[in-house]
Amino acid sequence: MNQRHAEIGLLLAAAALPLVLQSFGEDYYIGFATRLLIFALAATGLNFIVGYGGMVAFGHAAFFGIGAYAVALLMAAGLFSAWLAWPLAVGAAALAALLIGAVSLRTRGVYFIMITLAFAQMIYYSVISLKFAGGDDGLPLARRSTLAPLDLANDATLYWVTLALLAACLFALQRLAASRYGSALAGLRQNETRMEAIGYPVRHIKLVCFVVGAAVAGLAGALLANQNGMASPSQLYWTQSGMLLVMVILGGVGRRYGGVLGAIALLGLEEVLGRVTEHSHFYVGLALLAVVLFAPHGLAGLWARQK
Amino acid sequence: MGTTEVTALLEIAGLKRHFGGLWATNGVDLTLEAGEIHALIGPNGAGKTTLIHLISGALLPDAGTLHFAGADITRCNMHERVARGITRSYQITQIFPQLSLLENVRLAVQARRRDWGSSLRFWRPASADVQMIAEAGDWLGRVGLAAAAGQLAGDVSHGERRALELAMALATRPRLLLLDEPLAGMGPEEAEHMTRLIAGLRKHAGPPQVFPGPQGGERRAATLSGGAFNGEQTVLLVEHDMDIVFRLADRISVLVAGRIIASGAPAAVRENQEVRRAYLGDEL
Numbered sequence: 001m002n003q004r005h006a007e008i009g010l011l012l013a014a015a016a017l018p019l020v021l022q023s024f025g026e027d028y029y030i031g032f033a034t035r036l037l038i039f040a041l042a043a044t045g046l047n048f049i050v051g052y053g054g055m056v057a058f059g060h061a062a063f064f065g066i067g068a069y070a071v072a073l074l075m076a077a078g079l080f081s082a083w084l085a086w087p088l089a090v091g092a093a094a095l096a097a098l099l100i101g102a103v104s105l106r107t108r109g110v111y112f113i114m115i116t117l118a119f120a121q122m123i124y125y126s127v128i129s130l131k132f133a134g135g136d137d138g139l140p141l142a143r144r145s146t147l148a149p150l151d152l153a154n155d156a157t158l159y160w161v162t163l164a165l166l167a168a169c170l171f172a173l174q175r176l177a178a179s180r181y182g183s184a185l186a187g188l189r190q191n192e193t194r195m196e197a198i199g200y201p202v203r204h205i206k207l208v209c210f211v212v213g214a215a216v217a218g219l220a221g222a223l224l225a226n227q228n229g230m231a232s233p234s235q236l237y238w239t240q241s242g243m244l245l246v247m248v249i250l251g252g253v254g255r256r257y258g259g260v261l262g263a264i265a266l267l268g269l270e271e272v273l274g275r276v277t278e279h280s281h282f283y284v285g286l287a288l289l290a291v292v293l294f295a296p297h298g299l300a301g302l303w304a305r306q307k
Numbered sequence: 308m309g310t311t312e313v314t315a316l317l318e319i320a321g322l323k324r325h326f327g328g329l330w331a332t333n334g335v336d337l338t339l340e341a342g343e344i345h346a347l348i349g350p351n352g353a354g355k356t357t358l359i360h361l362i363s364g365a366l367l368p369d370a371g372t373l374h375f376a377g378a379d380i381t382r383c384n385m386h387e388r389v390a391r392g393i394t395r396s397y398q399i400t401q402i403f404p405q406l407s408l409l410e411n412v413r414l415a416v417q418a419r420r421r422d423w424g425s426s427l428r429f430w431r432p433a434s435a436d437v438q439m440i441a442e443a444g445d446w447l448g449r450v451g452l453a454a455a456a457g458q459l460a461g462d463v464s465h466g467e468r469r470a471l472e473l474a475m476a477l478a479t480r481p482r483l484l485l486l487d488e489p490l491a492g493m494g495p496e497e498a499e500h501m502t503r504l505i506a507g508l509r510k511h512a513g514p515p516q517v518f519p520g521p522q523g524g525e526r527r528a529a530t531l532s533g534g535a536f537n538g539e540q541t542v543l544l545v546e547h548d549m550d551i552v553f554r555l556a557d558r559i560s561v562l563v564a565g566r567i568i569a570s571g572a573p574a575a576v577r578e579n580q581e582v583r584r585a586y587l588g589d590e591l
């Protein structure tokens with residue numbers, strides 16, 4: 001009950017943020033906050049795969065990028081409606097995950113890390129070699145998607161839509177984790193051999209998890225293309241996968257809000273440090289080291305210990 | 308059921324499997340009859356566990372066939388075999404250490420029902436299915452663990468974990484139960500408890516005995532009747548302790564170096580010269 005109240009309180013505070021920022025004339029930060037939420041969404045998808053499914057995947061950028069490119073390409077082809085383009089972007093990411101997962105899930109451990117990375121890099125190099133996808137320069141959006149009756153051209157509206165989608169995804173994933181399917185995932189994390197022995201189709205269960213996490217990243221990608229005004233190759237690059245993984249570790253692997261906390265902490269830290277020093281990456285690295293050493297369950301774990 | 312006709316539940320023919328240059332299973336022919344407790348004995352490294360792997364589908368054979376209840380299952384994977392009614396235990400304990408005993412067994416019940424694949428599987432909380440949880444509690448009671456239902460599986464004793472594994476295997480309601488050294492590493496008391504549990508699986512007539520629990524007795528009997536305890540439970544038991552083998556087994560097969568060198572009623576196997584030479588020698 002208490003937790004529910006805290007969650008609703010936080011959600012309302014987050015919803016009020018653009019109004020506060022506007023009243024202070026800091027409109028720039030609405031865009032920044034939207035970015036935070038978008039990365040929180042992508043990292044939440046990855047956290048579902050890594051933390052709930054127990055699969056350390058190093059190719060999440062592929063699904064994030066596919067979502068963005070799907071929106072950009074559809075727009076280039078004349079489809080502006082978010083009602084159509086965003087579900088298609090999610091579907092494209094899910095389909096890619098289905099194919100990649102079906103192959104990759106035959107391996108495990110380090111091999112799984114390597115093969116997901118390899119697939120993601122293949123997609124990266126394919127996309128930058130495609131003229132119609134903008135090559136190295138990426139693909140600009142003519143304007144933001146239309147989401148009638150809402151006007152996404154308004155920064156605050158895009159922020160609210162992103163917030164609503166993040167909240168909805170968090171809620172749905174939470175339901176999923178507590179469902180019978182989720183209990184099978186929990187069993188898999190602890191003992192795959194035993195799950196097999198009592199008759200679970202282990203690889204199918206993992207594949208579903210992989211696809212769900214990727215679909216969430218696809219949605220985040222669609223949002224990022226709108227926020228950035230373009231789909232860019234850097235979104236597909238392996239460093240992006242690494243960054244998302246860092247967010248999950250920082251926030252707390254397998255924690256409900258691990259992805260959200262990690263994204264806010266990492267991007268927030270970069271933003272703040274970027275203002276005072278040129279070596280912000282160094283200090284971000286130090287911060288990560290500190291978390292890994294002193295808070296092995298991430299920021300979410302610290303929080304839980306306080307209580 | 309009234310007939311006493313013996314029917315083959317599992318038929319293994321010419322089964323082979325190698326690891327590198329070693330034929331761990333080297334031409335095994337074996338028939339398990341419905342309702343029997345069949346003991347598989349043999350020295351260390353004889354290939355007993357490998358044979359269990361091959362029957363359960365954890366390994367696929369290089370040659371030979373497996374027929375279960377008339378159907379060819381040679382290429383079936385593990386979960387297909389569980390669905391057909393073959394469930395195994397492991398020589399080394401395999402549990403979910405961070406889950407309660409109840410949740411351990413509930414996962415097995417859920418696996419059997421296969422309704423985690425229904426339309427509600429992704430949305431409805433697992434904790435809302437009281438019937439499934441009650442059934443899991445019944446199975447725990449059946450192996451004497453009702454009082455420990457809420458404890459984490461990682462926190463209970465070795466003997467209790469082995470009993471938990473039996474409850475999980477039974478909760479899938481197998482027609483054929485494969486037990487790989489279920490008494491390994493147990494003290495005398497725990498071993499005696501487990502032996503009684505296994506003996507209780509044989510030709511069990513009438514409604515099952517259930518330990519008293521929080522739920523009403525009638526429903527409990529309803530959930531447990533049929534399935535595992537209708538006298539159809541066939542068991543393949545790997546065990547080293549000869550006293551227990553002779554106490555439990557209807558038939559015994561002796562595996563040496565990947566081959567079955569003798570198979571038959573306990574008395575006959577005990578008298579078999581080849582078996583005495585190869586294996587039982589000093590024990591009898």
Ligand SMILES: Nc1ncnc2c1ncn2[C@@H]1O[C@H](COP(=O)(O)OP(=O)(O)OP(=O)(O)O)[C@@H](O)[C@H]1O
Pocket residue numbers: 326327329331349350351352353354355356357358398
């Ligand atoms: N995965 C494997 N790779 C290589 N060799 C193996 C493998 N599994 C088993 N073996 C070998 O196959 C032979 C049979 O092993 P298995 O475990 O089936 O014997 P066992 O009869 O169960 O022995 P124990 O009584 O010690 O449990 C042994 O020589 C073993 O070393």
Ligand SMILES: [Mg+2]
Pocket residue numbers: 355356357398
């Ligand atoms: Mg063995």
